Amino acid sequence: MTRFALSLASIGLTLLGVSVVVFAILRLVPGDPIAMMLPPGATDEVRANLERLYGLDKSIAQQYLIWLGDVVRLDFGTSTQFRLPVLEVILDRLPATLELVLLASLIAGLLAFTLSILAVWLQTPLATFVIDGLSGLAQAIPDFLWALIFILIVTLFLPNMPISGRFDPRTAQEFSTNFFLLESLVTLRFQAFAELMRYAILPATALALPLAAGITRVLKSSLEEAMAQDYVMLAQTKGKSRLTIVLGEALRNAMVPTIALTSVQLTFLIGGTVLIERQFSLPGIGSAAISAVLNRDLPLIQGIVMIFALIFILINLSSNGLYKLADPRLRKPR
Amino acid sequence: MADPLLETRSLGIRLGQRRRFLRKDEKGFPVLSDISFKVQPGEILALVGESGSGKTTLGRAIAGLAKIQSGTLLFDGDPVVEPATTATIKTRDRSWYRRWTRHRKDIQMIFQDPLSSLNPRRTIGQSLAVPLRNFGILQNAPADDAIDALLTQVGLTPEFKSLYPHRISGGQRQRVGIARALASQPRLIIADEVVSGLDVSSQARILKLLLDLRDTHGLSVLFITHDLAVVRALADRVLVMERGKIREIGPVDQVFQAPKHSYTAKLLRSAPSPEYDPDWLQHSTKGPHAMQIENSVAFVTGANRGIGACFVQALLDRGAAKVYAAARDTSALPKDDRIVPVALDITDAGAVAAAAAQAGDVTLLINNAGFNSNSGALKSPAMEDARREMDVNYFGTLSMIRAFAPVLKANGGGGIINMLSILSRVALPMMGTLCASKAAGLSLTQAVRAELKAQGTQVFAVMPGAVDTDMSKDFPPPKLDPADVVRAALNGVEAGDENDIYPGDMAQGLRAGLEHDPKEVEEEMSGYLP
């Protein structure tokens, strides 16, 4: 119980630290948000009114405390750009990003597991060469460049493939949540799902490729290490085929380093959504972040950073839990 | 006799101590306690023990690589560790580490695995140069000459200095390890399992090298090993360790020919020698009084339920010829033609004598019957209950032993198992009267063991932690399966162990705690109520 309380407290502390840093840095960077909002030639009185409206006439510490008090109540203020509560903007756009991340991780995991298991199973020089080469290529090219390459290829050879947006606005979809992909799956609307996937597959794959390469490298070398262990030799003497041994004996032992790397890479992947969403005009948190920065939309930036921090913390926590699931030696002794 | 080079007085070490943020500090567990011995100049003292004996920790502690928490350590008469410096236990306190600096040059350690203790990115010459430079041995002389001399001293050639550790064989690496230890011109070398990974041929060379170094330089060696044969080949004296305590110390020939402690004897019985003997495995590690359950005739009291019923079943499973199953109420006993029901109240001395007369063929007596009032010492009407506990648990057992000792003698020795509880060793609040009766049972067991040794009867107590039976239904889990307790007890009979048996993690843990720090166990138990 104390363990649980302590980990909750550490989450709180981390978020508090993030909030201080975010708040301070945004106040320290040059640039005046009020000036961005004012029409040209506005009077000082209008400016003072606006400052009072947004609380910018108070001291930095006061501003922080007021803001923090609101944040605790999930009130991040009003976006200066959208003139909507920040929470509303975030909740509106988060699903698109989450679905993108989820799809990208699934693709990355599928690619990585298939390739590394294939490489370790076949164990031929050719397979190793091809798979190492592919993963090297995927890792060397960053996700936004993959996105450009895909857009280029698609516009040249597959003109019907959409390269912007989440869905076709003409076939206005009726969804009760913003999780379009998930909802269409759950409600068994496969036609709609396939249509949505046509939009989602390119950005998700662009995001997934570097991640897949990273996972492949770690998983493959961990699998190879596990395959050199005595228990694998013993399993061979029990008449198991190589594929059974890779899947049944080695895979679980290769999971801990893989989870460790994936959880780190996943945070990069979430960072990567910022550019990808922009490139594919996806209405996600990432594209919102860019326009918030360009427009000095301080409340929105703060809200987004806090949400990202929370997501990163959750990823770390769940990877700790996954370690224990994968490796019994890390569990508490019974 | 000359002044000892190294002397320890009541050294004690705990591992696993940890200060923790916002949580209870971890007190750790004792790995060494009450370690007192001396090493003379030019002497090779072997430190023998199995895994978990604490021998490696002791070696590391003397080399200044582990913290000593209590006792005194003198090197060449200079108190390196004194009680005054060990009183405060702070995990971040590194001052103990500095105290060794004055002797760091004089005490050097060689490790079991030279591959992991030599830096793989350094050539052997570079590795050897480090201690030469750090300890100021060179005094402006060129390092190459000193390195060549060291390599020659350990039977290698100067060409080795340009090689990397992974390029040479295990035996050669171990010699490099010795050369590195010799670089600082030490007076005491601590060698931790330095030959255990080597072939016999390399092993012989390393042993010879150590003997030569002792003869030519008067070096003292603390030789840590699990291998008794190597001890015999090399050491002058031997120190036998078990579970963090010294069991025996003396000249090698004397200890090996006439071991005083039963653990030393057991180690010697377990060590094979290169002599063709297909029967050796049969007489195994068993003690002198080992007996077979198969074809034995057992007498079990309290046989109608709980552990007693388990005993009866296990005895039959292991092929006992006949089991006298005694209880006040014999109606619940299973039907089997090898079971002889005996209606018996063991507090009735006349009935006990009659039972002994009836069961004249008994070879194994299992005193299992017990009584637990489940009430506090000061609670009324506890006096009656307390008396009854003493009557059954102590006087009952006593009259059984008195009645059956002659029977066992007539049948060639046999054995007596007294079923007690870990409560014989520690007192629980609210159970004081029960604990007292169990403690009386343990004292009785120990005295009777000595008295019956002459007639060849094996006597030991079995002291489990909480067992899953009616009698301990109020205890919190985890509880032992009674079948496991019975298995441990009968295995003890077959192994002929002279030691009492503590089945279960709880009893094992308490026993270890009691051996090292009885006070702490007492404190811990005071918070424990069934």
Place this chain on the structure above:
Amino acid sequence: MSLLEVDTLSIEVHGAPVLRNVSLTINAAEIGGVVGESGAGKSMLGKAILGVLPRDARITHGAIRLDGQDLLSLSARHRRKLQSRTTAFIPQDPLTALNPCRTIGAQLAEVLPPTPRAHRLAEVIRWLDAVRIPSAAKVAKSFPHELSGGMRQRALIAAAFASHPRLVIADEPTTALDATVQKDVLRLIRELQQDTGVGLMFVTHDLCVVAKICQSVTVMHGGRIIEQAPCDQIITAPRHAYTRALLAATPRHDETGRGLEPIPPALLEQLITEAGTGNG
């Protein structure tokens, strides 16, 4: 006909010979020792018989027959099928030979001959009991790191015998264990071997252990067989100078001053020259 016949077996790794013309037989219900120092090729021999040679090792000559069946002439799949039922292996290091992520029970259950699912746990517990592991039911659900080295080795022994093999190969099965545990484990191996009548090939560097458990002994050096004889003869009247040197280099706890005679370098050189000229 012997249970196992290895006939003039030669193996190369990257062109370098590691076994040269090795022939040996092991009968049913017999314990045959294979003794040698590191590099003698004794573990390679065991792996060759089990069919788990490393990929870079190549059999250049010879045959391995089990019950008269030439194993090397079988297809890989057929051989694996056959050997999973007929041969079993007891490895050296009980810590690395059990998969840390799977329970003892699961790892034992998979070697059992076809057993209805409902009886499998009971059968696993019966085997754990047979190797005298206390609290067998609890241990079946435990992971390897929760057991001591001796218990792990017992579990591995159970796994070796549970498949009802004809031949068991034990590679230094007690080297990693404490002395008092070693003796119990050796006795256990011999009891199971005698009860089941399997042939046991006991690979070790330790002449002391050989002297106590083996009936016949093969002494190896540098991939060659130096001497083959009944155990008592090897120990009491060795014919080859290398065997004598090996015995002289073995210290013993019941005699002072033994085990300080390294094997003479001249003898080792002579052995290497003999091997080079193919005289062995």
